[in-house]
Amino acid sequence: MTAVPTPLAPLAAVKRISLWRRYLRRPLGVVALAVFAFVVAVAVLAPWLAPFDPNLVDFRITRAAPGGEHLLGGDSAGRDVLSRLLHGARTTLYGAVITCAAGVLLGVPAGVAAGYFGGVTDRVCSWISDALQSVPGMIVLLVVAAGTGQDFTVLMVALGVFLAPGYYRITRARALAVRREPYIDAARVAGVTNPRILRTHMLRAVYAPIVVQTALTAGIAVGMQAGLQFLGIGSASTPSWGQMMNDGFQTMLTQPLILLWPSIALGVTIAALAFIGSTLADLISVRADQPSRRSRGAVRRELSTSSQVPSGVHVHEVCALRVENLRVGYATESGVKEVVRGVSLDAAPGEVLGIVGESGSGKTQTIFAVLDLLPAGGTAVADDIRVAGQAVDKRALGRSIGYVPQEPMSNLDPCYTIEHHLVEPLRHVHGLSKADARARAREVLVRVGITDPDRVLRSYPHQISGGMAQRVLIAGAVAGRPALLVADEPTTALDVTVQAEVLELLRELQQEYGMALVIVTHNFGVVADICDRVVVMKDGRIVETGAVEQIFRQPADLYTAELISASLDDTEGRHELDELARVGGEDETR
Amino acid sequence: MTAPLLAVEDLVVDYRLHRKLSLRALKGVSLSVGPGECVGLVGESGSGKSTLGKAVLGLAAVTSGRITFDGTDITHARGAARRRLANDIQVVFQDPYGSLDPTMTIGEVLAEPLVAAGSRNARAVVAEMLDHVRLPADSVHRYPSEFSGGQRQRIAIARALVRRPRLIVCDEPVSALDLTTQATVLDLFLDLQRETGVSYLFVSHDLGVVRRVCHRVSVMYQGEIVESGDARTVTRTPEHPYTQRLLLAAPVADPARQSERRAVWLALRDTA
Numbered sequence: 012m013t014a015v016p017t018p019l020a021p022l023a024a025v026k027r028i029s030l031w032r033r034y035l036r037r038p039l040g041v042v043a044l045a046v047f048a049f050v051v052a053v054a055v056l057a058p059w060l061a062p063f064d065p066n067l068v069d070f071r072i073t074r075a076a077p078g079g080e081h082l083l084g085g086d087s088a089g090r091d092v093l094s095r096l097l098h099g100a101r102t103t104l105y106g107a108v109i110t111c112a113a114g115v116l117l118g119v120p121a122g123v124a125a126g127y128f129g130g131v132t133d134r135v136c137s138w139i140s141d142a143l144q145s146v147p148g149m150i151v152l153l154v155v156a157a158g159t160g161q162d163f164t165v166l167m168v169a170l171g172v173f174l175a176p177g178y179y180r181i182t183r184a185r186a187l188a189v190r191r192e193p194y195i196d197a198a199r200v201a202g203v204t205n206p207r208i209l210r211t212h213m214l215r216a217v218y219a220p221i222v223v224q225t226a227l228t229a230g231i232a233v234g235m236q237a238g239l240q241f242l243g244i245g246s247a248s249t250p251s252w253g254q255m256m257n258d259g260f261q262t263m264l265t266q267p268l269i270l271l272w273p274s275i276a277l278g279v280t281i282a283a284l285a286f287i288g289s290t291l292a293d294l295i296s297v298r299a300d301q302p303s304r305r306s307r308g309a310v311r312r313e314l315s316t317s318s319q320v321p322s323g324v325h326v327h328e329v330c331a332l333r334v335e336n337l338r339v340g341y342a343t344e345s346g347v348k349e350v351v352r353g354v355s356l357d358a359a360p361g362e363v364l365g366i367v368g369e370s371g372s373g374k375t376q377t378i379f380a381v382l383d384l385l386p387a388g389g390t391a392v393a394d395d396i397r398v399a400g401q402a403v404d405k406r407a408l409g410r411s412i413g414y415v416p417q418e419p420m421s422n423l424d425p426c427y428t429i430e431h432h433l434v435e436p437l438r439h440v441h442g443l444s445k446a447d448a449r450a451r452a453r454e455v456l457v458r459v460g461i462t463d464p465d466r467v468l469r470s471y472p473h474q475i476s477g478g479m480a481q482r483v484l485i486a487g488a489v490a491g492r493p494a495l496l497v498a499d500e501p502t503t504a505l506d507v508t509v510q511a512e513v514l515e516l517l518r519e520l521q522q523e524y525g526m527a528l529v530i531v532t533h534n535f536g537v538v539a540d541i542c543d544r545v546v547v548m549k550d551g552r553i554v555e556t557g558a559v560e561q562i563f564r565q566p567a568d569l570y571t572a573e574l575i576s577a578s579l580d581d582t583e584g585r586h587e588l589d590e591l592a593r594v595g596g597e598d599e600t601r
Numbered sequence: 602m603t604a605p606l607l608a609v610e611d612l613v614v615d616y617r618l619h620r621k622l623s624l625r626a627l628k629g630v631s632l633s634v635g636p637g638e639c640v641g642l643v644g645e646s647g648s649g650k651s652t653l654g655k656a657v658l659g660l661a662a663v664t665s666g667r668i669t670f671d672g673t674d675i676t677h678a679r680g681a682a683r684r685r686l687a688n689d690i691q692v693v694f695q696d697p698y699g700s701l702d703p704t705m706t707i708g709e710v711l712a713e714p715l716v717a718a719g720s721r722n723a724r725a726v727v728a729e730m731l732d733h734v735r736l737p738a739d740s741v742h743r744y745p746s747e748f749s750g751g752q753r754q755r756i757a758i759a760r761a762l763v764r765r766p767r768l769i770v771c772d773e774p775v776s777a778l779d780l781t782t783q784a785t786v787l788d789l790f791l792d793l794q795r796e797t798g799v800s801y802l803f804v805s806h807d808l809g810v811v812r813r814v815c816h817r818v819s820v821m822y823q824g825e826i827v828e829s830g831d832a833r834t835v836t837r838t839p840e841h842p843y844t845q846r847l848l849l850a851a852p853v854a855d856p857a858r859q860s861e862r863r864a865v866w867l868a869l870r871d872t873a
Contacts, residue, residue: 193700197760200658201714202687211713215704369779370750477646506645506806511850511866533779536852539859559856577780578854579809585639585816585832588791 030219033294040290046283050276054100061094065250074266086258086269095250096272102251103233103280106167110232111225113171118178119221123213125179126186127205137183140176148173149238156244163245170235174228181224182217189216219295226288230281237277252277306342307390313347314338314392321394323355323546323553330357331495331527332364332381335395339376339551341388350376351391352551358527358544360399360494363518365542365559366531367574373551374531378497382414399494410440413488413526415498415517419480419505423472430468433487441491455486459516478509482516489520496521498530502537514541535575539563547571604672605633606800607657607768612666614652626652628824629666634768639794639801641815641832643808643847649824650804654770657802658692659683670768687714691761695773697753701745707731707756708741714764730759733796734789751782758789768800775810787813808848812836820844845869 034040053060062080072085083092125136148170155169189195189212198208239245240253241260252273259270321336339351351373358364368374380391381403396403399411408414416422423432433452437443443451449468456464459482472480481501488496498517502510518541521528532538538545538559545562547555547570555568566572583591614627626649634640644650655661657668659678668676670689678686691714694700701710708727715723731740734755745753754774761769771790775783791814794801805811811818812832819829820841828841839845849866853859 192702193694193696194702196658196660197692197694197700197757198713198717199660200687200690200692201717201760201764202684203713203717204684207717211705212702215702369781507808507850508645508847511852511863514852515863515867534852535780535854536859539854539856540852540863563854563856574781575854577784579784579807579813580853580855582813584812584836585791585814588813592795 030291030294034290037290037294039286043283043286043290046279047287050100050280050283051104053097054104057097057101061091061097063091063094065090065095065098066248067091074262074269077268083272084268086255087262087266088258092255092269092272095255096252096276098250099252099255099273100276100280102163102249103236103277106163106170106236107229107232109164109167110171110174110236111228113168114174114178114228115221115225117172118175119182119217121175122179122182123186123209123217126183127190127209127213129187129190133183136179140179143173144176146173152235152239153242153244156239161245163249166239166244167232167236170232174231177228178221178224181220185217185220186213189213219291223288223291223295226284226291230284230288233277233281233284310340310342310347310390311392314340314349314390317349317353319353321353321355324556325355325357326544326556327357327359327362329359329400330397331360331362331399332529333357333395333397334377334381335393337377337380337391337393337396339373339380339385339389339391341390350389350551351380354548354551354553356546356553356556358495358529360527361521361525363521363528363530363541363543365538365545366529366548367533367535367538367545368548369533369574371550372548374548375499376551377548378499378529378531382408382412382497384414410491411494413491413493413496415481415485415488415496415501417500419477419484420472422484423480425472427471428468429470429472429475429483432483433468433490436487437490451490452486455490456483458520459483459486459489460512461486478505478512481505481509481513485513485516485520489524489526492524494526496526496528498528500531500533502532502534510537517541533574535563535578536580547574606636606638606671607634607802608667608669609633609653609657610667610669612653612656612668613664614649614656614661615664616652616661626661626824627656630821630824630826632819632826632829634800634802636767636800637794637798638817639790639803639815641811641818642802642804642821643806643811643818643844644821645806645847647823648821650806650821651772653821654692654772654802654804658690658770659686684717687766688718688764689767691764691766691769693754693757693761693769693771693774695777697750697757697777698745700757701753703745705744706741707736707743707745707748710745710756711741711760711763714760718764726763727759730763733762733793734759749782750778751786754778754782754786755789758786758793762793762797762799765797766799768802771801771803771805773805774803776805776807783810790814808836808851820847842869 068089070089072081072091073089074087075081075085077084081091081093083096086092086095121136125133152166152169156166159165195208195212198212237253237256240251241257243257245251255273256270259273263270317338325333334354334356337351337354338349340347340349354377366374366377379385381396383403385391430449430452434445434448437448437451438445452468453464456467461467461479461482467475467479467483502513505513514537517528530541542559544558546553547568549570555562555566555571562571563575566575609630609632612627612630613625615623615625617623630653632640642650642653652661656663663676667674670686675686711727711730712723715726720726727741728738731738736752736755748756775786778786787810790801793799803811803815815832817830818832818835819826820835820843822843828835828839828844835844836848839848846866846869849862849869853862
């Protein structure tokens with residue numbers, strides 16, 4: 012009885028493309044990276060590349076124009092500008108590395124600890140971070156410079172201290188989010204020590220944002236450093252871009268070129284770092300690329316030339332919903348992935364249609380295509396989609412179609428009251444006055460079984476329970492008296508008791524308003540409870556359509572029978588199973 | 602009658618919401634789990650059933666009462682004492698997506714509890730466990746995002762089993778799965794219990810699931826146990842009105858019977 016059908020379905024061959032490989036596909040990022048690599052190479056090779064000693068004074072080339080031996084001419088003290096520029100890159104990058112290292116070493120451990128442990132650790136670290144941010148950094152840096160005999164390294168470390176709150180904030184936010192994940196609890200239950208959790212789970216989670224932050228921090232550090240040098244801070248014998256700009260600034264009106272060279276070097280380096288940072292940020296935050304118009308067109312062409320015959324049948328003359336040969340596809344690396352492959356179905360006014368299937372069967376994609384709510388990258392092609400006899404367009408949502416989503420809580424905006432959620436659509440879609448809209452909202456709330464509608468209207472989503480939130484969403488969906496109500500797994504996220512209430516409510520409303528109700532579910536118990544007719548889907552196709560009694564009595568398809576038998580209503584309980592397995596006696600251990 | 606493996610006596614757990622306001626999640630709950638036994642804990646969300654599991658795992662602070670494991674008081678076990686318990690008590694969570702670190706390969710996920718215990722032959726144990734939960738051996742190099750919900754739950758079960766614990770707290774382990782996947786994962790739980798003799802504290806809101814895997818069942822409502830007893834009795838002919846409503850609320854996959862049940866449920870609801 013317990014022979015497990017081994018689910019060795021071949022694992023999807025997902026190619027994990029490294030961040031590095033994805034980065035190389037971004038032209039802007041590649042250019043920025045190339046520029047930055049060039050600056051690094053110049054800095055490293057400066058002693059060999061520079062044609063002259065950067066501090067060698069030759070009065071003959073004082074403010075000399077570019078050309079001859081001195082490619083970029085000489086500065087106001089008679090030193091070779093090109094050589095000083097090349098050596099200046101060295102100073103600049105050394106300073107940036109010191110600053111970032113100091114920022115990371117201070118900010119990241121503090122941020123991870125504050126986010127993970129919370130409480131006093133968090134308060135103390137956040138207080139220090141806030142205090143650092145409120146101190147005028149430039150003045151402190153000038154004081155540090157004066158107090159340490161203008162030691163460049165100490166100065167850059169001090170700058171790093173001031174940039175550490177940037178690291179602290181992002182790591183703390185990330186650590187706070189990750190610490191609530193069940194896998195952290197699982198690690199603690201598995202006996203993993205706190206330091207080890209911090210080193211593994213936490214560091215892995217904050218790694219990517221830190222890389223981004225470092226590229227941006229390096230840009231800031233380079234700019235700040237040049238500013239300090241411009242003010243004359245730092246050793247005079249070490250050539251630097253800021254110093255060169257100061258020098259050029261004195262003769263800006265007569266010899267603008269002397270100011271121009273270090274400015275270009277500085278500007279290009281900072282821009283390169285900023286672009287590297289923003290490209291990385293893009294890659295990390297955006298998971299699915301917005302498909303281009305061209306790729307959507309390609310998906311559409313491929314879907315419309317698909318030779319597959321539509322699955323499913325039409326049974327009604329007058330339909331609240333009629334879908335003819337619907338196909339939904341997503342553009343992937345390896346061509347178009349079709350998730351709905353030719354679906355035809357219909358629902359009459361006053362009928363309850365169930366769309367049933369396992370996850371991945373395409374049942375949700377089908378109704379998302381009807382609602383025009385497909386996620387980014389999804390393209391739908393159909394011969395015809397009609398709601399209440401009319402072709403569906405954006406205006407149909409809220410007027411002729413009502414929608415009850417799966418997750419009640421995530422479908423209410425926490426920033427707005429329930430009143431706002433219910434009244435706004437009535438005013439804008441149905442053109443009701445504010446008072447009328449409020450009266451209607453109150454009326455439907457009472458209808459969906461909410462006993463104190465005025466309090467609920469004033470509440471924010473976090474102040475009501477999940478079951479109440481689902482009632483509010485149903486109220487919103489039916490407030491516009493739609494011809495078709497679509498419910499996507501409306502009870503999956505709810506307890507059985509609340510599920511029964513919601514199903515009862517849907518049934519009552521559907522009969523009262525004479526709507527067609529399309530309900531998507533994986534649970535045949537829900538189907539038996541509420542549906543008149545069922546469409547069974549598998550792998551994007553309809554395998555069977557029929558009246559509920561007939562489907563349950565005599566499923567035509569093996570897959571339907573399998574789904575029905577998966578419900579545990581009449582299966583053997585543990586005691587019977589133990590007896591069957593002849594491990595009897597164990598059940599009487601107490 | 603053998604001594605219970607896990608005994609919970611008169612347990613009270615408070616959650617602090619604000620500085621002054623706290624919520625009593627458990628109001629003096631008692632329960633025991635014997636060796637090799639599966640005890641179910643049923644109730645709706647907010648009934649405190651998950652809190653009890655968390656208290657046993659040391660993830661929720663206990664206000665009063667006692668939890669003993671194999672005769673030892675573990676109510677307030679912390680630090681090294683709690684880590685030693687990892688040898689004996691493990692967990693499978695509800696969410697097959699959040700319970701695996703997305704940046705770790707399956708091999709790393711499964712080896713983590715072993716490495717924490719200082720085990721040396723982690724690789725061999727991991728391979729054996731993957732076989733136990735019927736996943737292909739090459740899974741070790743893959744990442745959680747490449748697996749379906751049911752497969753991830755198998756990985757979570759394998760992680761709970763690698764230290765060969767004597768008790769696994771299962772917190773709604775199948776409620777996020779499709780019904781067909783749910784059935785196979787439940788069968789896996791049963792097989793593993795027979796093979797290894799591990800005990801389960803099985804938290805669920807579904808009486809059908811509990812009937813399938815549990816020997817005994819306790820029903821929780823608002824932080825208290827309102828009914829407990831043999832799984833056959835509690836899940837088929839319950840005595841407490843709350844349990845009766847809970848049982849009738851779950852729809853059965855048979856239109857005729859379901860409409861009868863619904864009528865009874867409606868009548869019960871209106872009188873309640």
